[in-house]
Amino acid sequence: MDKSKKQQASGLLETKSLASALPEKSVEQRPKYVQILQQEKSVASPHSTPSKSPTFAALGANSSGDSTAQVDSTQKPLTKKPVFKKNNNNKDLIIPNGKPQQKRPFRVYVKKQEVVGLPSEVAVREFPITPENVVYFNGSHHFLSALYPVTIVVDGNEYNSVEHYYQACKLYTLVNENSAAALKAAGTPIDVKKATKVILKQEKVPPAKINEWKDKDSIGVLKHVILHKFSQNEELQKKLLETGDKILIHTYIGDTYFAAGAGYRYTSNWVTRHTNQSVKYPEVVSAENVKYLPLIANGKNALGWILMQVRDEIRTNSA
Known part of the structure; x- marks a missing residue:
């Protein structure tokens, strides 16, 4: 890539520089990570050998194994003492009925966010907190989510979701144009996230550099594509405006x-x-x-903040 292209890729406002990020690629031109994704999908879960339930011969049965042999009511059937075993990780306890005990709840360790006090010169909008004044969203089924599947056209290129555009911009800036173009091979937004992680790892992009891009560019990139998403889709725009002035929270x-x-x-x-x-x-x-973003529960809720700002802009422009 020449120097001029690299300089364009680092700027937020030069969105035209991303126009070549996702040209059509033939199967032969797609990188190896696509094969990795395909292998992950095709790998079947290991088949466990079904355990045989112990059968006990009835006392008083004849030696020939006659199935009609009678059981002596004064005798009790043979039983086995329950055997308690642990796996190699000492996590799953096998109980007599052969079913493992439920695993302990896993813990998620995430970065603790800090809030800086708002300076008086920063213009703000104030939202009252009530259960009726909140819209929660999460997952690809919700229209506010970045994972929601919808066609978005940015600079002449089609993207299948906000996540597609976001990850393409990340790879375009941190790796190269070809890596960003390769995301065409990833179908769903979840596939895009997985593919991006694979590429960044293969290219040995340090986490510090990824976090630097996130702090510097991610907000502008997301606002740009989310504005396109709701400007180009009337039904989604109507649903966004119907949220009024409610707080949008990404749970x-x-x-x-x-x-x-x-x-x-x-x-x-x-x-x-x-x-x-x-x-x-x-x-x-x-x-x-x-x-300056306030904490909602444990987080900054930056995606909700961007959506509320886009909602205000669309409302103002359509008035």
């Missing part, structure tokens, strides 16, 4: 930056505990203003 336990860092139950309890209080969001969506 996902594994992310304290873009989400609340908690699931629906914990987050809804948090909302109930903070009823009749309010949260203040910077009016301008930018990387510099992320540090």
Whole structure:
């Protein structure tokens, strides 16, 4: 890649530089990671050998094994003492009926977010906290999610979701154009996330560099593609505007930056505990203003913040 292209790729506003990010690729031109994904999908789960239930001969049966032999009612059938075994990891306890005990709940360790006090010169919008004034979203089935499958056209290229565009921009900047183009081979948004992780690992991109891109560019990239998503799809735009001025909260336990860092139950309890209080969001969506975002449950909820800003812009432009 020449220097001019590299300089364009590092800028947020130069979105035209991403126009060549996803040209059509033939199967032969797709990178090896696609084969890896295909192998992951085709690998069947190991077949466990069915355990044979112990059978006990009835006392008083004849030596020929006659199935009509009678059982002596004064005798008790032979039984085996229950054997308790543990696997190599000492996690699953095998109980007499052959079923493993339920595993202990796993713990998710995520980054703890800090909040910087809002300066007086930063324009804000204030939202009251009540259970009726909140919309929760999570998962590819929800229209507010970045994983929601919908065709989005940006700079002449089609993307199958917000996640497709977001990961393509990440690879375009951190790796190269060909890696970004290869994401065409990944069908679903989940496949895109997996493929991106594989490529970044293969290219040995350090986590510090990925986090630097996230802090610098991710907010602008997401706002750009989310604005396109709701501007180009009337039905989705109508549903977004129908949320009024409600707080949009991304409930996902594994992310304290873009989400609340908690699931629906914990987050809804948090909302109930903070009823009749309010949260203040910077009016301008930018990387510099992320540090001022208030905590919703355990996270910054940056994706919800971006969606609320896009909602305001669409409402203003359509008035």
